[in-house]
Amino acid sequence: MAWSQTKKKLARGAFIRGASGAVLIAAFAAAAVLPLFAERSSAPKSAIDEVLRQAVEEKKVPGVVAMVVTGDKVTYEGAAGKRDTLHGAPMTADSIFRIASMTKAVTAVALMQLVESGRVNLDEAAATYVAELKDVQVLEGVDAGTKKATFRVPKTAPTVRQLLTHTSGFGYEFFDAKLHDYVASGAIPSMFQGSDGFLKAPLVFDPGTRWEYGISMDWAGRIVEKVSGQNLEAYFHQHIFEPLGMADTFYNVPAEKQARVAAVHMRQADGSYQEPPPQPIKATQEFFGGAGLYSTASDYMKFMRAILDGGKLGGKRILKAETVAQMSRNQVGELSLVELRSFAPQFAADPVHVPGSLDKFGLGFAINSKAVEGGRAAGSLSWAGIFNTFFWIDPSRKTCAVILMQTLPFSDETMNWVVEHFERAVYATH
Numbered sequence: 001m002a003w004s005q006t007k008k009k010l011a012r013g014a015f016i017r018g019a020s021g022a023v024l025i026a027a028f029a030a031a032a033v034l035p036l037f038a039e040r041s042s043a044p045k046s047a048i049d050e051v052l053r054q055a056v057e058e059k060k061v062p063g064v065v066a067m068v069v070t071g072d073k074v075t076y077e078g079a080a081g082k083r084d085t086l087h088g089a090p091m092t093a094d095s096i097f098r099i100a101s102m103t104k105a106v107t108a109v110a111l112m113q114l115v116e117s118g119r120v121n122l123d124e125a126a127a128t129y130v131a132e133l134k135d136v137q138v139l140e141g142v143d144a145g146t147k148k149a150t151f152r153v154p155k156t157a158p159t160v161r162q163l164l165t166h167t168s169g170f171g172y173e174f175f176d177a178k179l180h181d182y183v184a185s186g187a188i189p190s191m192f193q194g195s196d197g198f199l200k201a202p203l204v205f206d207p208g209t210r211w212e213y214g215i216s217m218d219w220a221g222r223i224v225e226k227v228s229g230q231n232l233e234a235y236f237h238q239h240i241f242e243p244l245g246m247a248d249t250f251y252n253v254p255a256e257k258q259a260r261v262a263a264v265h266m267r268q269a270d271g272s273y274q275e276p277p278p279q280p281i282k283a284t285q286e287f288f289g290g291a292g293l294y295s296t297a298s299d300y301m302k303f304m305r306a307i308l309d310g311g312k313l314g315g316k317r318i319l320k321a322e323t324v325a326q327m328s329r330n331q332v333g334e335l336s337l338v339e340l341r342s343f344a345p346q347f348a349a350d351p352v353h354v355p356g357s358l359d360k361f362g363l364g365f366a367i368n369s370k371a372v373e374g375g376r377a378a379g380s381l382s383w384a385g386i387f388n389t390f391f392w393i394d395p396s397r398k399t400c401a402v403i404l405m406q407t408l409p410f411s412d413e414t415m416n417w418v419v420e421h422f423e424r425a426v427y428a429t430h
Helices: 003-010 026-036 046-057 100-116 160-165 177-184 196-200 216-228 232-244 255-260 297-308 321-327 413-429
Strands: 063-070 073-084 138-142 149-152 265-267 366-368 380-385 389-394 399-404
Touching (some): 046 063, 046 073, 063 297, 063 413, 073 297, 073 413, 100 160, 100 232, 100 389, 138 177, 196 216, 216 232, 232 297, 297 399, 399 413
Antiparallel strands (some): 063 073, 138 149, 389 399
């Protein structure tokens, strides 16, 4: 696919919805972190540095930023490569990234704040809070000849809890064959077309019967907006970003910070990367719970640290400890995460494989029930974004790690090499 065609789709992708986008020296970003953590560790960094250096030198990725916290110490913070290959701008620790589906964890926290306050019940039908879901049906299939779809009434209505665990019945058009055919028939807009028309998508299975990744968290975001009376941009800022000191996280990047936004690069058939010509970053007034945020490694680390510390960072609390414990437990029972097939390989490799041995899901986070060899312990929380941004929170080892890149497609062998070697290096040096 030509870059011009791809870029149009990127304008409103499922993982990246929101606007697409003064270089500061890395020392400023480092200094901004210091007040929030007790101290920095003198642990050796060479193993992690070597992974980032090798990834750039072997052209696995144009640029990368990574950060690790163990306990109350920032034990690693580093950047390598280029933020912008067209102009040769170096990647710096304070570079701003499209974090795409890493937005989902923030939405989960926002919704759980409303659960804590008694305004939302996890096991209530989601339609109680968003009436648009009252008549949602299950898509049984699309006739290949007539393009006519058949539906049935779901056996049960999707609940708020099922939205947070991706067991609601909703899918993504680029990961689900039936939904892909339904969108291709012209029945509803593609989520790449730039509006919220994709929210008219039907269910693809009965709620609670299996796990499938999809637009559940976008509906969770709608619940936050309806119940709180604020849009997500305002709610996140007031109840999460401001308390945690996340000054570089937003749906709309301020003009004075746009020079720090890392460019997206798309891998070509020969393994090289192509960066599009620079385009102005346009503001958006559509905010989705499933994606759309921009952030930095340092900012997102503050969010992860709050989860690791039972809902607080420093003197600021965003959730109760018991709420975080609930979010961190398996909420899908005997169900397991399934390997996803991609119908848009220019965006996500087929099949889709997210590092970390993920097999269960809590409230907003994936969980690995078994330890990763040479890596995170069992019970760690994690997720990722389509531009190859990844994080995990390892409570038993009191470790948080984030690695941010801006490349497509998501989670191909090259990107997974970088993430997996980064993870091994984290635990080899900590």
